[in-house]
Amino acid sequence: MAANNAHKAATDDQSVAETQYDTLAIEQSYLAEGQSRRVDEIRYAIKRLQSIPLTALQKKPEINIGSVVQLEKDIDKQQWFFLAPAAGGYRCKLAVQSNTINIVVITPQSPIGAAMMGKVLDDEISIQIAGKNITDFITMVN
Template sequence: MIIKETIRQGILRQLRTDYENAIRSASAAHEAATNEESKAENKYDTRGLEASYLAEGQSRRVTELEEEIAVYEKLELADFTEASPIRLTALVVLEDNKESRQLFFVGPLSGGLKVVILESGLKGECLVVTAKAPLGSALIGKRVGDEVVINIAGNTACYDIIDVY
């Protein structure tokens, strides 16, 4: 389906942008950690140590983004019907009790990432959810017409599954 490929490309675009930014941040943090000005002036001066922790964290984020990009580049998008159980790569339309509709893409990684869709009929934001997230976990195995109930921080939310692509 073209719409899901558009979503996958949008996810990849955002991940690649995040990757480029993370590389720049990691480079800047590494430079700060090795800069002469970061050298401790006394035993209580932790600027250099803090900069090295930041550089290490930024480098880990670069590696995570490389992995996420590789996974989404190889991701095969499955086709779904109304009778298909929801699983990885499903594009799900949910409706709450106020008849407000939301789009969710069940992805392997990058939960929380938002992609704007400009396609006909499904315009709006699409949120990536993973099976580890409460909503993603509740969606797995459900079908069109089922109800999904999740409890987050003491608040209960109910959704009807309107469509799956």
């Protein structure tokens, strides 16, 4: 809807440039293009998430798509990672009994996701973030 509105605004008679410095129509067309791309990305992510087989969500020893993982340094913060094929960076909170659990969606393409793939409980992972080597241990895999 937003992409359609931006497209209409970009092609509207009111958006015709009055001077060479009037860039409203160009700005509206960039906005429409960006919003259309974002819609396509979201549709693609939804398809990828819907394609996760239910067996991938079952508890297993090796980390793969569908795994929920906690690292040692994140125990106190109740921080978990959900390894998914898309939607990396999405964050949510779940209330479980009297606890709040923080979940971050990561993909195998992310540095931490790539480091976790194929690992098992108590394995060590090492990643480099902003020029710093970070090492941690996998404490929970669901």
